[in-house]
Ligand SMILES: C=CC1=C(C)c2cc3[nH]c(cc4nc(cc5[nH]c(cc1n2)c(C)c5CCC(=O)O)C(CCC(=O)O)=C4C)c(C)c3C=C
Ligand SMILES: [Fe+2]
């Protein structure tokens with residue numbers, strides 16, 4: 368058997384097909400300890416996620432973490448599980464379908480859209496194989512993380528490059544590295560928050576909570592912290608918030624090392640102790656609701672705030688299938704396909720769409 372992956376037969380007469388591959392993190396198959404164990408093993412064995420020397424980490428992972436965490440995490444997943452499955456998977460599937468439809472409506476050239484998960488299924492290798500078999504010799508990779516982190520985007524791209532390193536007939540490749548300051552993404556976030564405030568009233572404080580990473584990664588050159596800060600600043604400007612009305616914080620600390628600060632739980636405890644009348648929390652770094660938003664933020668951290676003496680607590684849902692966000696994904700894709708799309712130049716297409724949107728907003 369060859370080390371290289373099986374290739375579709377080469378055909379002289381086939382036009383270069385375009386594939387868009389969305390990549391999200393992955394999620395367990397079921398909210399059970401049995402399903403959590405292989406998922407956490409794959410996730411936490413990634414050198415991008417845990418940088419501790421391998422032999423030491425192997426002992427900690429197998430001897431301690433995988434003995435206890437699967438059961439505890441399964442209980443958390445059970446509290447957010449839906450009849451259709453894990454929210455992260457259900458929402459990623461929906462975003463994929465909506466983006467497919469949005470691109471079909473505007474692009475004169477067919478564009479195939481699929482999603483893969485970095486951990487668990489469908490794997491990056493299997494979906495690239497599917498796109499290659501469907502005639503795609505040009506691939507655009509769009510990790511569903513607005514802010515670049517080595518442990519999220521970097522790892523998703525590793526999986527792509529690893530697959531291509533085993534491909535005989537490599538496709539042309541383009542990558543969306545991050546979209547943390549894309550005007551459409553900031554506008555979609557602001558729209559999501561304003562819409563929430565229009566029906567639920569406004570808070571005294573808005574907390575923008577991002578997934579954390581070890582503080583050391585910032586010192587070693589990871590741009591994640593800076594990209595989160597920029598998203599937060601642009602979002603606050605767009606909402607017209609002055610610094611005393613919002614906070615940027617980091618959640619989901621894992622292990623004993625110091626992570627990016629301030630921690631979300633400590634920020635909320637402090638706001639609770641100050642008797643803040645109402646706090647709204649939004650998680651701009653998660654484009655799909657998942658365990659980290661629905662359980663950690665909407666449940667666990669709510670209890671932290673209320674127990675510390677805070678008043679009302681609201682979690683504002685992630686962008687999920689919000690139409691403005693899907694339009695933003697479409698615009699990001701079209702911009703990155705410049706020169707690949709026949710007959711109509713992608714940049715012109717995006718300009719035309721933006722003009723149509725502005726005209727719609729003015730009527
Ligand atoms: C938004 C980007 C993410 C970054 C950056 C990130 C870094 C990171 N995560 C862990 C450890 C865990 N994260 C877990 C869940 C999880 N993480 C992200 C996103 C980022 N992680 C998402 C979207 C999710 C939710 C997945 C879902 O199924 O809903 C988990 C698993 C759950 C648990 O047991 O707590 C772990 C573990 C580290 C160590 C890290 C950076 C070093
Ligand atoms: Fe994570």
Ligand SMILES: [Fe+2]
Nearest residue numbers: 619658659663
């Ligand atoms: Fe968490």
